[in-house]
Amino acid sequence: CIYRVVGRFSLALFDFAKFRASDSFSAFIYVNKNFPNKSLSSGFVYSNASANNSCLLFVLQNQGRTDDMTTVADKKIKFKNIRAIIFDLDGVLTNTSEYHYKAWKMLADELNIYFDRKINEKLRGIPRRESLEIMLGNKKVSEEEKIRLMEIKNKYYVDFLRQMTPNDILPGVLNLLREIRQRGIKIGIGSSSRNADIVIEKLNLGSFVDAVSDGCSVDKHKPAPDLFCHCAANLKTAPQNAVVVEDAEAGVEAGLNGGFWVVGLGPYERVGKAHIVFPDFADVHLNDFIGD
Numbered sequence: 001c002i003y004r005v006v007g008r009f010s011l012a013l014f015d016f017a018k019f020r021a022s023d024s025f026s027a028f029i030y031v032n033k034n035f036p037n038k039s040l041s042s043g044f045v046y047s048n049a050s051a052n053n054s055c056l057l058f059v060l061q062n063q064g065r066t067d068d069m070t071t072v073a074d075k076k077i078k079f080k081n082i083r084a085i086i087f088d089l090d091g092v093l094t095n096t097s098e099y100h101y102k103a104w105k106m107l108a109d110e111l112n113i114y115f116d117r118k119i120n121e122k123l124r125g126i127p128r129r130e131s132l133e134i135m136l137g138n139k140k141v142s143e144e145e146k147i148r149l150m151e152i153k154n155k156y157y158v159d160f161l162r163q164m165t166p167n168d169i170l171p172g173v174l175n176l177l178r179e180i181r182q183r184g185i186k187i188g189i190g191s192s193s194r195n196a197d198i199v200i201e202k203l204n205l206g207s208f209v210d211a212v213s214d215g216c217s218v219d220k221h222k223p224a225p226d227l228f229c230h231c232a233a234n235l236k237t238a239p240q241n242a243v244v245v246e247d248a249e250a251g252v253e254a255g256l257n258g259g260f261w262v263v264g265l266g267p268y269e270r271v272g273k274a275h276i277v278f279p280d281f282a283d284v285h286l287n288d289f290i291g292d
Contacts (some may be wrong), residue, residue, distance in 0.1 A: 077276055078291035079261045084210075084237040085180055086228055088125065089199055091247035092265055094168050096161065096199060097124065103133055103156035107149060113139060124270075127192050127221045128154065128211025141185035154195075161195060164202035172281035177208045179286040186210045188231040190244065192221055211235050222250040225258025232260075245289070247271065263289060 091097040101120045108115030116136060121177040123131040128150050141149070157197055187208050189196055194215040211234035218226040223240075228257055232242050244255030252274045255262040264271025265278055276289050 059206050077091050078287075078289055079243055079275075080291045081241055082185060082243055082261070082290050084186040084188060084232065084235045084242040085245065086188040086190045086231050086235075086242060086260070087245045088247060088251050089189055089196055090193060091124065092170075092245055093173050093189075093205070094164070094170055094199065094203055096164075096193075097158035097247075099157055102160060103153050104131065107153045109287055110152075111136075111139070111149075113137065121270075123248065124252040125192060125254075127215055128194070128222075158195060158198065161198050161202060164199065166202075166204045168201050170281060171286055176281055176284060176286060177205070181208060183290070184285060185290070186235045186237060188235050189213070190228045190231040191215070192227065222248070223257060224254035225260075227253055227255050228258050228260060232258075238239070246274070249273070 019021070039162055041149065050126030087093055089096065090100065100115065100123065104120060104123065105115050113135065119134070122134050126134075129146070132146060132150055177187065187209040189200065190213050192215050193199070196212055196214040200209060200212065211231055213227050213231035213234065215221070217225075217230050220226045228242075228244050232239055235242070239259040240261075242260050243263060244251070244258075244260040245263045245265065246252045246255060247270075249270050252262055252264050252271050258274060262274040263276045263278065265280055267279075268277055270275055280282050
């Protein structure tokens with residue numbers, strides 16, 4: 001069986017020893033000499049004989065798979081029988097999220113609406129209209145005005161995109177895409193952005209991509225799974241044989257809702273519901289999360 005870690009800590013931080021908790025559950029004890037003892041909402045501190053160590057015991061939830069339990073080589077769970085990997089675009093392959101922030105900030109300033117990076121975090125992975133409504137807050141505007149404002153924001157954003165080059169691909173991404181290609185695994189893009197094609201072209205990533213599903217592809221957006229299901233269908237791959245890579249909470253939920261395996265990129269507080277969490281792809285290789 002594949003087991004999902006329930007906890008608030010990156011697996012990469014801890015040394016481990018397998019521990020049998022009961023007939024119904026399995027767990028791993030992660031030993032971290034520098035981590036202070038504290039209560040855990042999803043696990044508990046297990047006292048050990050050494051005064052210098054805290055052992056964190058995480059209960060692992062059975063995910064209902066029937067294949068053999070994967071190893072935790074390099075302290076990471078590995079997915080098996082994977083035929084496709086679907087990447088979100090903004091904040092995963094490139095940092096267009098900064099351009100989104102600047103564009104929304106410019107629009108908010110014109111409207112004399114307070115807008116900062118904390119508010120911008122709420123816009124991650126959701127469509128333009130919903131993002132506008134969050135930015136507007138209690139300010140009431142007509143439908144006509146909403147359309148006009150969305151067009152203005154998109155113009156600002158596209159102006160930023162036109163400055164992009166392949167140098168804007170995030171660290172580790174190109175090597176990972178090459179490894180995926182060498183393994184014969186299909187690659188898809190599942191982005192809420194309506195400008196995904198422009199970004200792919202500017203980054204010169206077209207030769208790696210087998211299918212693109214964007215904000216124009218479906219009616220229901222993240223956290224609904226429709227976007228990733230649309231992409232998986234174009235890749236002719238079932239969700240249980242595909243991995244979604246996301247940097248947004250709504251995107252992680254969309255992947256889980258669709259029955260995909262999910263890799264989260266970023267802080268645990270944002271993407272911790274994913275099966276595996278990496279801070280970024282800088283030091284990540286395909287065999288860190290994909291098995292045979």
